[in-house]
Amino acid sequence: MTLTKRLKETSMMGRVEQLLLDRLAYYKNGLGKKNHVKKYSKVVEMIGRLKEKYSRVAGLYEIIVIPEKDNTRDIVNAVDIQWKKKDPRYDENVKSEGTYVLRSNRFDLSDAQIWQTYIMLGRIETAFKDMKSHLGLRPNFHQIEERVDAHMFISVLAYHLMHAIEHKLKLAGDSRSWGSIKTTLSTHERMTVEYISKDHEGIRYNNKLRTNSRLEVEHIEIYTKLSLSGRPLARRLLTKKIGSDHKSHQTLLQE
Numbered sequence: 001m002t003l004t005k006r007l008k009e010t011s012m013m014g015r016v017e018q019l020l021l022d023r024l025a026y027y028k029n030g031l032g033k034k035n036h037v038k039k040y041s042k043v044v045e046m047i048g049r050l051k052e053k054y055s056r057v058a059g060l061y062e063i064i065v066i067p068e069k070d071n072t073r074d075i076v077n078a079v080d081i082q083w084k085k086k087d088p089r090y091d092e093n094v095k096s097e098g099t100y101v102l103r104s105n106r107f108d109l110s111d112a113q114i115w116q117t118y119i120m121l122g123r124i125e126t127a128f129k130d131m132k133s134h135l136g137l138r139p140n141f142h143q144i145e146e147r148v149d150a151h152m153f154i155s156v157l158a159y160h161l162m163h164a165i166e167h168k169l170k171l172a173g174d175s176r177s178w179g180s181i182k183t184t185l186s187t188h189e190r191m192t193v194e195y196i197s198k199d200h201e202g203i204r205y206n207n208k209l210r211t212n213s214r215l216e217v218e219h220i221e222i223y224t225k226l227s228l229s230g231r232p233l234a235r236r237l238l239t240k241k242i243g244s245d246h247k248s249h250q251t252l253l254q255e
């Protein structure tokens with residue numbers, strides 16, 4: 001067990017636990033307010049969904065929905081929601097945070113070698129997951145063998161590029177996954193702005209301006225760690241006289 005892993009798991013567990021407790025308190029307070037769910041069966045259903053969503057921490061609590069004692073009504077409302085820790089189980093779970101047990105049938109490996117093998121298997125699983133999700137390895141709808149091979153080759157080639165990016169960021173102290181990197185950089189785009197203008201003679205022109213969206217602090221941070229400028233292409237203006245068959249005139253603009 002390492003202190004770093006224990007602190008990480010404690011932080012994650014505490015966050016999920018707080019989300020569960022906040023939602024339980026919200027449901028409980030809603031029992032005495034208008035336009036909130038009060039029907040006993042509905043409240044039990046909501047608590048069931050909450051337990052399913054936060055299953056890891058919900059099992060450490062005993063949660064009870066108290067119905068009203070009016071037997072004359074067809075629809076019974078809930079009057080209270082109570083919860084408490086399952087002390088032995090809760091304490092045992094907290095004590096084991098950050099602790100990992102690996103079992104292997106290889107008696108010729110040292111503890112360090114078993115751990116490295118486990119880490120390697122995790123990286124392999126992550127690689128296949130990334131290729132299937134982010135890089136389009138699957139689904140593969142091609143029926144001709146050469147096209148299937150080309151599809152897989154491009155996906156594997158893309159993975160090597162993706163892995164190189166992740167590796168370089170890790171060397172710079174950034175351990176974000178490719179999904180997080182892609183989400184952060186998705187707002188930095190190459191755009192086309194199209195507009196019509198007139199010259200002093202009244203001739204109209206169709207203009208297409210190719211430019212980059214504004215760099216944000218998060219973008220600059222990633223590009224700096226990758227030794228990139230953040231400005232892959234310069235602004236370009238393509239101008240064509242309306243109604244003319246002449247080729248567009250292209251102008252390179254300064255940023």
